[in-house]
Amino acid sequence: MNIIEKFIKVLERYMDNLSIKKKFIQLYIFCVLLPLIITDSVVLYIEDSMESQRQYHEMANxxxxxxYNIxxxxxxxxxxxxxxxxxxxxxxxxxxxYESNSDYYAEYQNFFQDSTLENVLGMNQIVFTLYTDNPTVVKGGKIDTMSNLKETAAYEAWKERGENEGLFFxxxxxxxxxxxxxxxxxxxxxxxFSKNKEKMLQIxxxxxSMMRMLRRMKFDNExxxxxxxxxxxxxxxxxxxxKKFDMISVxxxxxxKQTITLHxxxxxIYVLKADNRVRSKIVRFLPILGFLVIINVVLPMGFVLLLNHSFTKRIRGLSKVFQSVNGEHLVQMAHEDGRDEIGSMIRNYNRMVKRTNELIQTVYKNKIKEQEILVGRKNAELLALQSQINPHFLFNALESIRMRSLLKEENETADMVEKLAIMQRQYVDWGNDSVEIEQELEFVKAYLSLQKYRFGDRLNYNLEIDPECAQIRIPKLTIVTFVENACVHxxxxxxxxxxxxxRAYKREEQLYIEIEDTGSGIEEQKLYQMQHDMQNxxxxxxxNKKSVGMLNACLRLKMYTEDHVxxxxxxxxxxxxxxxxxxxxEYLSFAEGCVNGPVCKRGKEIC
Structure with missing residues (x-):
């Protein structure tokens, strides 16, 4: 199966889990709304791009x-x-x-009658001044001394630039x-011509006038x-x-931007963008756009909701009557109107219900009566069997044997019978699967006492329990199973x-139970296998295992502690x-009424 087929399978499972209403909404979104948004966005993007290009060319112009004008x-x-x-x-x-001021004035008049200078004087956008350090020249009109020019910021900038001429703002x-x-x-x-005297022209x-010239050009852009x-x-x-020159912002x-160098x-030269004409058109045609939104978005959505109501109303009715399968009688749908596939399905369902109810009446109920009679007979047989194997009969018999042994002064036999009765009672008393550790150790002690009759001096044992652990509850027959394994193997x-x-003791909020024997031991490979089987x-x-005693105890401990053992x-x-x-x-409990409790699992006090 290729990637496309896998994707289609995943998509089909996703759609199968959606309600019909959500399917219609997604149909509307992906087949109407989303294509409309994408199409309009592409058109607006193209229009905006063309407008941006047009603005770029306009700004360049x-x-x-x-x-050119500057x-x-x-x-x-x-x-x-x-x-x-x-x-x-x-x-x-x-x-x-000049020998006198009158000589200077005469020369001044003759000089400024030059045609070139007359043209310069006629320009209303510029004013020119000649500067010289000639002491015989009289300051006035278009003539001034160099000392006055040297006090200006333009002269300082000219000196710093180090060129023969320059333009300065x-x-x-x-x-x-x-x-x-x-x-x-x-x-x-x-x-x-000469560098004897320092002379300069300032225009x-x-x-x-220059600001007005820029405004008269009437550009839309700043x-x-x-x-x-x-x-x-x-x-x-x-x-x-x-005022000082303003500073341009980022x-x-x-x-x-266009850069020129003048003297x-x-x-x-920065030309700023004018208002986006596409956006201004959108604002201008906002009422028409609103009408188009209603036509393209609201009306299709209303129609989709109407279709959804037509489907889901009848399907919910079908779903509700399908719930009657849990009863003895199936319910028919009240309305069979509609000529579409759902209406046809409803009519077929009603026919099926009618036929099925007839079959239930003739077959199912009769079968139930037969089953009830059979179950009643089995229950009676089980009760009779239970009364035959009532454990109290066994305990009474063992007590009679013990008393007879005591009367005949067979104390050893009486002690063995008593230990056997303790063990047997522990085996058959399954009303509660957990027991306090001190009770479990009493059972262990009874078991080892019986085994000592068998092994004699070959068997010695020692039971140690921390008083803090005596009232902790563990699964019944847990320790004795491991003790039995130590005896046998x-x-x-x-x-x-x-x-x-x-041994049983507590250390750092952990309960430790140790079963140790000084028997024949276990080979290393079998030891690893036992470790794996016990933990898993x-x-x-x-x-699958033949010997299941220890595995049974391990499994019950894992279940009792939620696998935290x-x-x-x-x-x-x-x-x-x-x-x-x-x-x-935290995964253990104490016996009710003990000094450490009562507590439940996770160490929370019982309310």
């Missing part, structure tokens, strides 16, 4: 558009800076030594004011332009030019005198045999 603006200013960098007239104007204090604001600065070192972009973790430009909510970094400034086969020792005694062993046997040929029985105290 947004990033490209932002990159780069165009900055590069336009950069071209102006390069033209000024290579402008010989500007270099002469900044390095010339800074947050610094306004000149002649005690407030800070954001700035976008392009610095160009004007040392192309400052209008921060607000765009963040970052230098490191600082958000230097954004089309989102404006936090104010007078979640915002999960959007589309040494590395800028990361130990002392009887040895010519020289031998001893039998019986069961009914099958009793059926250990047997250990040691011996040596020519030296003797030693059997130890170990039982946890």
């Amino acid at each position: 947004v990033a490209n558009a932002v990159s 780069s165009a603006l900055v590069e336009n200013a950069g071209e102006i800076a390069k033209s000024m960098y290579t402008n010989r007239r500007m270099n002469s104007f900044l390095e010339k030594q 800074v947050y610094e204090r306004k000149r002649y004011a005690n407030s800070y604001h954001r700035k976008i600065i392009l610095l160009q070192n004007l040392d192309f 400052e972009f209008d921060y607000n 765009v963040l332009i970052c230098q490191g973790d600082a958000i230097v430009l954004s089309n989102g909510p404006f936090s104010g030019v007078g 979640q915002q970094k999960m959007g589309y 040494g400034a590395k800028l990361d 130990g002392i009887e086969s040895k010519a020289s005198p031998g001893w039998i020792f019986v 005694a069961d009914i099958e062993m009793l059926k 250990c047997f250990e046997i040691e011996g040596e040929e020519g030296v003797g045999t030693w059997i130890t029985i170990c039982i946890p105290m």
